[in-house]
Amino acid sequence: MYSVRDVFQGTKEIAGSMAITLKALLTPPLTVEYPEQPIAVYPRFRARHELRLYENGLERCIGCCLCEAACPTGAIHVEAAENDPAHPHSPGERYAKVYEVNLMRCVFCGDCETACPVEAVVLGHDFELAVYSRDGFLLTKEELLHPKTPNVIVRAE
Amino acid sequence: MDWLNLIILPGIKSIVLVLALLGGFAYLTWVERKLIGRFQMRIGPNRAWPFGLGHPIADALKMVFKEEYVPSHVDKALYILAPAMAIVPALVMFAVIPVGPQLNLFGKEIPLVVANVNIGVLWVLAISSVGVYGIILGGWASNNKYSLLGALRTSAQMLSYELPMGVLLIAALLIFGSLNLNEIVTPTIPVPWYMRAWLLLAFPFYFITMLAETSRKPFDFPETENELVAGFQTEYGGIKFALFYMTEYLHILAASGLAVTLFFGGWRGPFVEQIPILGPLYFVGKILALVFLFIWASASVPRPRYDQLLNFCWTFLFPLSLVYMVITAIVVVMTQSG
Numbered sequence: 001m002y003s004v005r006d007v008f009q010g011t012k013e014i015a016g017s018m019a020i021t022l023k024a025l026l027t028p029p030l031t032v033e034y035p036e037q038p039i040a041v042y043p044r045f046r047a048r049h050e051l052r053l054y055e056n057g058l059e060r061c062i063g064c065c066l067c068e069a070a071c072p073t074g075a076i077h078v079e080a081a082e083n084d085p086a087h088p089h090s091p092g093e094r095y096a097k098v099y100e101v102n103l104m105r106c107v108f109c110g111d112c113e114t115a116c117p118v119e120a121v122v123l124g125h126d127f128e129l130a131v132y133s134r135d136g137f138l139l140t141k142e143e144l145l146h147p148k149t150p151n152v153i154v155r156a157e
Numbered sequence: 158m159d160w161l162n163l164i165i166l167p168g169i170k171s172i173v174l175v176l177a178l179l180g181g182f183a184y185l186t187w188v189e190r191k192l193i194g195r196f197q198m199r200i201g202p203n204r205a206w207p208f209g210l211g212h213p214i215a216d217a218l219k220m221v222f223k224e225e226y227v228p229s230h231v232d233k234a235l236y237i238l239a240p241a242m243a244i245v246p247a248l249v250m251f252a253v254i255p256v257g258p259q260l261n262l263f264g265k266e267i268p269l270v271v272a273n274v275n276i277g278v279l280w281v282l283a284i285s286s287v288g289v290y291g292i293i294l295g296g297w298a299s300n301n302k303y304s305l306l307g308a309l310r311t312s313a314q315m316l317s318y319e320l321p322m323g324v325l326l327i328a329a330l331l332i333f334g335s336l337n338l339n340e341i342v343t344p345t346i347p348v349p350w351y352m353r354a355w356l357l358l359a360f361p362f363y364f365i366t367m368l369a370e371t372s373r374k375p376f377d378f379p380e381t382e383n384e385l386v387a388g389f390q391t392e393y394g395g396i397k398f399a400l401f402y403m404t405e406y407l408h409i410l411a412a413s414g415l416a417v418t419l420f421f422g423g424w425r426g427p428f429v430e431q432i433p434i435l436g437p438l439y440f441v442g443k444i445l446a447l448v449f450l451f452i453w454a455s456a457s458v459p460r461p462r463y464d465q466l467l468n469f470c471w472t473f474l475f476p477l478s479l480v481y482m483v484i485t486a487i488v489v490v491m492t493q494s495g
Binding site for chain 2: 024
């Protein structure tokens with residue numbers, strides 16, 4: 001049997017739960033319509049690699065291979081070469097002739113960023129990494145130098 | 158024989174009513190998904206057409222073009238018959254509910270109700286009980302323990318909650334003094350305001366029985382996804398599943414229609430005497446308000462345990478409705494003799 005107190009308690013609780021849902025109904029939806037709207041990411045969010053340039057157009061990378069050594073999964077492959085003094089690729093003596101990142105191996109730990117002495121390799125904000133073939137996961141130097149603008153807004157930390 | 162009044166007019170009215178109900182069902186699913194979404198701070202369906210208005214049409218097309226698959230272990234005849242047995246009562250239930258006042262069309266007075274039956278309330282109760290057969294047969298013919306358990310639960314739940322619902326209806330009928338739903342909307346002897354207020358007092362309890370009778374959340378025991386897969390619908394797919402799904406929503410519409418007629422004055426509203434076409438609009442508006450209440454309850458209240466459901470009905474709702482009916486009877490007798 002139900003006591004009078006049970007009935008009042010139950011009524012109060014149902015009214016309370018319905019008030020909560022009514023409050024939710026009157027709040028604007030929190031949904032981000034992702035492909036149409038950009039997603040907010042934190043500034044230190046780590047996604048696809050980028051190779052940065054100096055403002056005069058020279059590559060930052062000096063081909064030291066420290067990122068390759070620091071990489072815990074062996075995702076990075078660098079082959080260095082001597083710069084031609086007449087047409088240098090980078091301000092140093094050497095530059096990276098081949099710079100490849102295998103995204104299937106990469107765990108986005110950011111150790112390459114930390115290891116780089118000239119801040120050439122950074123993990124950008126572009127997280128849309130899906131491709132139609134396995135070859136697409138092997139980023140060449142050309143792709144790393146010209147990253148696409150990511151579909152994100154950077155939020156305050 | 159009066160062909161026009163006996164065959165043609167009711168035929169046209171039935172077709173219009175069935176089309177309106179089926180269209181109403183399709184967009185009721187849209188309203189529900191949209192509202193549930195907003196209750197959970199989501200947007201809800203919004204891919205097909207603006208505001209997701211194309212989703213019901215896409216769903217209907219998908220259901221129609223699905224493969225007609227009959228599992229090998231079912232009782233084939235009953236398995237195919239069951240969805241039809243469920244949907245037909247749900248559709249004809251609405252026939253006695255007046256949706257508006259008399260309409261003057263082409264010099265003829267046309268009452269906006271398919272069948273002006275003397276025992277309208279009894280008709281609705283009887284037909285809604287027949288609707289249980291479709292569900293039980295569906296569960297039995299599926300030859301699946303989850304289906305059968307779902308069907309058994311449904312029958313126990315519907316039969317139990319029919320009692321308090323019936324008793325509350327008796328109280329309402331005592332107040333109106335008629336079983337004819339047209340006379341309940343436009344009573345020949347005006348019902349005093351305090352009796353209407355007393356009747357409204359019973360509405361929360363009547364609404365609980367409505368939730369249980371239509372097996373809507375939080376009383377969706379026939380389906381209980383986490384215990385019974387999908388209850389009696391487990392073995393159904395394609396258009397047969399769609400028919401069961403339709404039945405559920407048509408029950409909501411019919412139950413709301415009956416409640417609007419009994420508790421909230423049916424199609425009546427301001428200026429309805431001057432402009433009769435407003436009647437159906439008021440009626441639809443009131444039904445939508447009740448549907449909102451249905452969806453609100455389903456978004457807010459969790460499902461109780463099955464024994465709690467029956468316990469609540471037999472030890473609380475049923476005695477309470479009996480007491481309510483006795484008090485109503487005493488008051489009606491005293492005011493009429495005095």
